[in-house]
Amino acid sequence: MKEVALNYAQALYSLAKEEKSIKEWGEQGQLVIELFSDNSDLLLLLDSRFLTIAERKNHAEMIFKNFATSIIDFIKVIIDYHRLPIIVDIFQAFISLCYEAQGILQGRLYSAFDLEKGVIQLVEETNSRLQKRKVALKLRLDPTLIGGVKVVINGHVYDDTIKNQLEKMELSLLTKESEYEN
Numbered sequence: 001m002k003e004v005a006l007n008y009a010q011a012l013y014s015l016a017k018e019e020k021s022i023k024e025w026g027e028q029g030q031l032v033i034e035l036f037s038d039n040s041d042l043l044l045l046l047d048s049r050f051l052t053i054a055e056r057k058n059h060a061e062m063i064f065k066n067f068a069t070s071i072i073d074f075i076k077v078i079i080d081y082h083r084l085p086i087i088v089d090i091f092q093a094f095i096s097l098c099y100e101a102q103g104i105l106q107g108r109l110y111s112a113f114d115l116e117k118g119v120i121q122l123v124e125e126t127n128s129r130l131q132k133r134k135v136a137l138k139l140r141l142d143p144t145l146i147g148g149v150k151v152v153i154n155g156h157v158y159d160d161t162i163k164n165q166l167e168k169m170e171l172s173l174l175t176k177e178s179e180y181e182n
Contacts, residue, residue, distance in 0.1 A: 005086045009093030026098035028067050029091040036088050047084040107153035109137040112145040
């Protein structure tokens, strides 16, 4: 399904590029992801077999009325071809293409707790200075980290979590213990 999602994403990206709306559509694509991720009922409504395709499209028009017309039309095509179950994958792939075109590095920000947008922006700005280009981070919750944050960008890991500090402490203690035994 990832390949199907990428095909749709590339089609939307080509249209965004043609209309010179990559940044704007990328922002709207992020909102589409958030809407579907935060509201599971939205997918149930727009993919409901109890509604006609025309009714589902009308609901989509009302829900996304403040979005670019082409984004709304694209969502209608997704409804027509019964691809709503992968809409988040489609828009995630689309956003990746948009970021790539804008020279933005993508990464993951891991935290044990949900972080406020201001904190995420601060971590993005700090990493942007380190990378010497804009960085966009996606928050992933990982309760095993206990506290602190871990950032992964292009395979590079910046780990300032309590879990990592405890593991280093444990390794240090085990190393010292083995020195005393010898």
